[in-house]
Amino acid sequence: MRSALSSPQEGSISWSSDERAWPEVQVLRWIGPIAVIAALAGIAVIQLHPVMDRSMLERGALSVILSYQRALPLLGLGCALATVRSREAALGAILAVVGLWLGFAFRDSLINSVVSGSATTGRLGLPGPISCLFVGLVLAAPPRLRAWLLPPTAILVGAMLAIGIKLVDPSFHDPNFLRGGVAAGVWLVGAVGLTVHLCYRPWLGIGMRILGSWLVAIGLMLAASMLVPRPAIGALPPPEPAAGLERPGSQDLFPDSPAAGDRKSRFAQPGLDPLLQ
Amino acid sequence: MFWIGKGSTAGAPSFVAFWAVIVLALMPNGAFAHIIQGQAGGFGPGFEHPLTGPDHFLAMFAVGVWGAQMGGRAVWALPVTFPLIMAMGGLAGMLGMPLPHVELGIALSILALGSAIAFGWRPVEAVALILIGVFAICHGYAHGVELPNAADPADYAAGFVIATGLIHLLGVGVGLALNKPLEGRLSRALGAVIAAGGVYFLVV
Numbered sequence: 001m002r003s004a005l006s007s008p009q010e011g012s013i014s015w016s017s018d019e020r021a022w023p024e025v026q027v028l029r030w031i032g033p034i035a036v037i038a039a040l041a042g043i044a045v046i047q048l049h050p051v052m053d054r055s056m057l058e059r060g061a062l063s064v065i066l067s068y069q070r071a072l073p074l075l076g077l078g079c080a081l082a083t084v085r086s087r088e089a090a091l092g093a094i095l096a097v098v099g100l101w102l103g104f105a106f107r108d109s110l111i112n113s114v115v116s117g118s119a120t121t122g123r124l125g126l127p128g129p130i131s132c133l134f135v136g137l138v139l140a141a142p143p144r145l146r147a148w149l150l151p152p153t154a155i156l157v158g159a160m161l162a163i164g165i166k167l168v169d170p171s172f173h174d175p176n177f178l179r180g181g182v183a184a185g186v187w188l189v190g191a192v193g194l195t196v197h198l199c200y201r202p203w204l205g206i207g208m209r210i211l212g213s214w215l216v217a218i219g220l221m222l223a224a225s226m227l228v229p230r231p232a233i234g235a236l237p238p239p240e241p242a243a244g245l246e247r248p249g250s251q252d253l254f255p256d257s258p259a260a261g262d263r264k265s266r267f268a269q270p271g272l273d274p275l276l277q
Numbered sequence: 278m279f280w281i282g283k284g285s286t287a288g289a290p291s292f293v294a295f296w297a298v299i300v301l302a303l304m305p306n307g308a309f310a311h312i313i314q315g316q317a318g319g320f321g322p323g324f325e326h327p328l329t330g331p332d333h334f335l336a337m338f339a340v341g342v343w344g345a346q347m348g349g350r351a352v353w354a355l356p357v358t359f360p361l362i363m364a365m366g367g368l369a370g371m372l373g374m375p376l377p378h379v380e381l382g383i384a385l386s387i388l389a390l391g392s393a394i395a396f397g398w399r400p401v402e403a404v405a406l407i408l409i410g411v412f413a414i415c416h417g418y419a420h421g422v423e424l425p426n427a428a429d430p431a432d433y434a435a436g437f438v439i440a441t442g443l444i445h446l447l448g449v450g451v452g453l454a455l456n457k458p459l460e461g462r463l464s465r466a467l468g469a470v471i472a473a474g475g476v477y478f479l480v481v
Contacts, residue, residue, distance in 0.1 A: 068320075068435055125431070140357055206353040207446075213357040214442040217364035218435050224421075225430030228371045 032194025039065075039187055056171055060180025063168050065188065069128030069222065070164050074185055076135035076215050077157050078192030080150055082200060083139075083208055088147050089193070092154040096189065099158025100182065107166050110159075124167055125226045127160035133219030139212025143205075161185050319429040323436030326420075327444060332383055332478050333416060337441050339390035339471045340409060341448020346456060346464055347399050354402060355409055356445035360438055362410040363417035367434070370421020381479075382415030388475025394468025397461065 043065060046058045054062075064070045077096065081089040103110075111124075134156055138149045165181035196204070327333045337359070344355035369376060389408065392398075400408075420437060424430045455464040 069431070072435075140361075206449075209353050209357050210442060210445065213360045214438055217360035217438045220364040221367050221424070221434035221438060222431045224368050224371050225424055225434050228424075228430075 030198070032191050032196075032198055035187065035191040036195055039191060056174045056176040057180040059170070060165065060177035060182075061184035062180075063177075064161070064165065064181045064184040067128075067168075069125070069132075070161060070185070071188060072215060072218065073128065073131030073135045073157050074161065074188040075192050076132070076139055076211065077154065078189040079196050079208055079211060080135060080138045080146065080153075081189065081193040082196035083143070083205070084147050084150060088150060089197075092150045093189070093193075095151050096154040096158040097186075099155035099160075100162050100185075101158075102155065103159035103162025104166070104178070106159075107163050110163060111167070123227070126223060127164040127167070129219045129222035129226065131157045131160040131219070132215045132222065136212045136215025136217075136219055139208050140216060141212070319432035320436040323433035324440045326437055327440040331474070332387060333441075334444060335471050335474050336383065336386045336390060336412065336416060337444035338448040338451075339387065339394060339468070341445040341450075342452035342455075342464065342467065342471075343390055343394050343405075343448075345449045345452025346394055346397065346461065346468075347402075347405065348456075349402075351402055351405060352449060352453075355405060356442070356449060358406050359409055359413045359445065360441055362413035363441070364438070366414035366417025367421035367424065368417075369414070370418040371424050373422075376414070376418050379415050379418050382412065383419060384475055384478035386412035386415060386475070387478060388472050391468045391470070391472030391475055395465050395472055396468075397465055 043062070046054065046062060049058070064074070077092075081092050084092065134149075134153045138146055138153045141149055161181075165178055165185075169177045171177050327337060340355050340359050344351045344353070347355070366376075390412070393408075424434060451467070452464060455461070455467060
């Protein structure tokens with residue numbers, strides 16, 4: 001078993017001899033790459049199907065794998081699980097499933113709490129960025145801290161995945177879409193985790209931290225881009241009129257109407273800020 | 278070449294003084310180094326932007342090379358810090374917070390990072406991180422200002438950050454490869470070329 005996984009400056013990797021004594025364990029170690037290859041083939045087959053012929057199961061799977069907002073946090077979680085001890089990785093995987101269940105169980109109340117007030121559309125897109133942010137922090141953290149941060153993050157990522165799948169479900173009620181999404185998510189975490197675990201080298205610790213910083217940056221930028229209001233089309237200020245020319249409409253077309261006269265005096269209210277007036 | 282000397286912190290004062298004079302001489306011509314390309318798009322344009330924009334590419338690349346040249350924790354600390362602070366700068370830009378002389382800061386980042394590599398400057402890690410952080414804010418801010426106008430800001434941001442990270446990795450790889458041959462002189466010569474690029478962006 002891997003006793004410690006960290007960057008070259010912080011520790012070293014050791015492989016105990018008992019693992020090499022069990023040939024079936026060696027075979028099991030290749031499950032990750034095999035799963036990656038098999039699933040890539042599966043994605044290619046699904047992609048070859050015409051869009052209209054795809055089942056809800058396939059659509060659910062693709063909605064997770066082909067969406068970087070959902071795929072990136074899962075990829076990061078897989079990497080994080082691969083860089084901690086086996087017990088911690090197992091606990092993290094279990095907690096991710098628990099989070100998934102919690103997300104499905106309480107999704108309605110969670111979504112309802114978000115769908116209120118302004119910028120609702122932006123906030124509905126936040127599950128992906130939130131997952132990216134927290135998974136990135138776990139990966140960028142020192143190995144000891146990573147082990148502590150991983151369990152709560154695994155729950156969060158699972159819950160956010162559940163909400164994210166539900167929000168993009170076009171059928172609203174077809175359980176196959178959810179099954180496809182969940183299966184794809186579990187596959188992604190498992191395949192990436194097992195593959196990274198197999199291929200792990202000390203210098204990959206650097207790559208993991210860099211990946212973590214990317215995920216944090218992506219999470220921040222995604223969240224901000226969803227929450228910051230975009231400028232409306234045609235919201236640019238009108239050009240200033242040329243000197244000596246009056247603005248159209250500045251003249252009183254109806255001198256006898258109540259709108260004519262001193263506008264300032266009509267809007268003047270005692271006690272009000274002159275700027276507001 | 279004057280900049281290919283014995284790389285150490287001993288040359289830091291002359292290094293700083295030399296480039297301070299150069300920068301002060303060029304400041305009136307504050308260059309508009311960063312190429313703002315109007316309406317940005319989705320993931321593809323966001324990914325392409327750092328790769329095709331020479332100013333951004335040179336700065337990101339230099340961060341990786343400098344980290345590799347410094348060695349130790351700096352190999353990963355610099356490339357990890359840069360995107361994080363860059364995201365903060367991006368947020369500031371998106372929120373419309375004022376930050377003057379961003380383009381000058383971007384051009385200076387290329388010049389300073391290239392010079393640091395060329396002189397083999399190895400400051401205390403905190404100093405390097407602060408320097409990197411200041412430049413990262415400038416780079417992030419410039420892109421953050423553009424983001425709300427993008428066709429798909431979220432996709433654009435994701436592509437942009439991933440491409441930036443890949444350039445860092447490229448820089449680290451090139452830096453590690455060039456550190457050994459000729460006692461690192463190749464790496465320093467590369468830094469001089471980057472610094473020359475910074476001068477170009479300042480002047481033009």
